[in-house]
Amino acid sequence: MAGAHDAAVLAVARRGDPVSRAALAQELQVTPQAISKILGRLMDRGLVEEAGTVAAGPGKPTTLYRIVPGSRRAIGLHLTRSRLHSVVVDLTGEILERRELEIGRLQPVPELIGTLADEVRALRDVGPGMLLGAGVGMPGPVDGEEGVYRGTSAPDPWRGAPIRRLLAAELGMPVLLDHDSRAALVGEAWSQPGLLRNAALLLVEDGLGAALCLDDQIVRGAHSHAGEVGHTVVRIDGIACPCGRRGCAQTEYRAALDRGDAEHAARILAEVVVNLVRLVDVDHVVLGGRTVHEQHEATMDAIREALAAGLSDDPWVHVEVMLSTRGMDLIAVGAACEVLEHEYGLPQVLVGPEERG
Template structure:
């Protein structure tokens, strides 16, 4: 996914609004209310909630029903007198989103429906050493096909594919992914090609970014501003402000791993010194020695920590402090009050949280009167795939009218 080309810096539309634009707008309004309700909601309730009149609600729900975006549940016999209400819910069949993730230990695929529930989740171990990017993408294409079939078997129609990649991404191109040995790989175009004859739009985005979106969509409404820190071979962050992802001027925000902890500290492959990544990434915690064969780095660290290995515990202690300093910097700049430890950090949270909280409490100026919450991510290691799938389906959730008028895969670029 690329940052939109910034056609205007104004949040308001740059195009004239005509009468015929009213229906789509109100349709989206109604749809958002159905989304937000979380449970079946009747037409009358919708009328009251949106401020639209019942005739209008009827017309709009007709369109939504015809487009398979919502379905009627049974009558809700609420005990009171009168005709019972007819519940409206997001359709359990209909449009769906597909997510893919290139993870340290393998590849993952996921399908979610409009309601955001996971309907299919698959994982294939994969070793990247010596494998070309094309191999990875061919494997992903296979998993995508399987996922589309699995969706179809449940009457789900996959709309878009979103791929999570471990590195900065723009316009479907992975600029660099050291863990995979990738540099400037046109992952979006390659995957779209490998999917033939399927013609699914493909979006590519950073792993931490998508994981943050996953947490945002999966979390309750109170979760509107937070940093998601993803630990793994490197360290990335996804920042959500006011319920919207912060992408930065060029879509490369969140490089927390190269935040400076010590101005003349350990050297980092990026060329600088004292980067957070050199203190708190999995390799750093493992102390340079490779993980035992067959064990992924995070499993190696957790098992050693659980066994009470003093070197590992010391490394985790140091990592927590470094992470806390890096996060404190980010929080001082961004003013957020929730930190989600994600990726491998979600597994290591019990050893990290203490030091992270301590450093934040000490260094964040506003922490004194506005405490910061540090907690592991809800979705754990699957956050990125699920987030990717949710991002896919969000195409429809954000613009139901486009989906309805344009039919399947309306006006989406094939790669972005």
């Protein structure tokens, strides 16, 4: 696990307040001496710096350390069929600049890559620090490992496009591609380290998506398809869905909205959340996405109510429901944070036989 402790120290530093070696040693369960070596490495890389000393009683005063937000940057793109939303963020995930582009028509893949590359180039020189690369978040089935948009069975010019490889070749920098909801959760977790060890994010845009983080690991699944919660059935024999089944959450939700029944729509989201909590037992649920943002209070109330009714009332099973801290930038910031996470996050756990492809 090379770098696991380095990443953990960086995660603590990202919380904002300067920290002492002793506090880090306490939190990571290693000796202060090991923290010295870790901080030495991080300072050599320019990621961390000294932040003065505090004297609290007798003895040598404690040296404090803090993260250097401006030492690294990453670019994040949120791609949909109609718009392209772009941001540059610093090492802590704070936005340095933001761009917005309306896409008039469905571009063929080579043109799309050009459009994406132009946006990245426009942000390339914003802010200080080393630019690590660009992340792209988009809806629909995405293979994050391969960096390919899988698409559905329906005809689609983007289907099967190896976006990561093409864009990386075009730009000459590292590129990551992921599902929009997973990107969003990575972004939320990056800026609130330690809080979302076991969390789910529900993304309500045109469709309904989810992402899971269990034991500090983002769940991608066997085929990188985890989180397709929109076509989860909440009402057997319910409304027919284009996917061929009946009673899918996404279709029921949209039908309720279309007939003006916001209350019932909120209730469907609530049932989805409760089902999800029962299955994987997360203790934090984050809501995000364009649609939910408009009526978030009512939706959150409905979810909290359903959780209270559906779960055991013991205090040790409390589930915190919260709104995304990033608003409309949620996915673009998340895509950028995937790049940061890739470089400076906890190493992916992939042990066991035939560990790497």
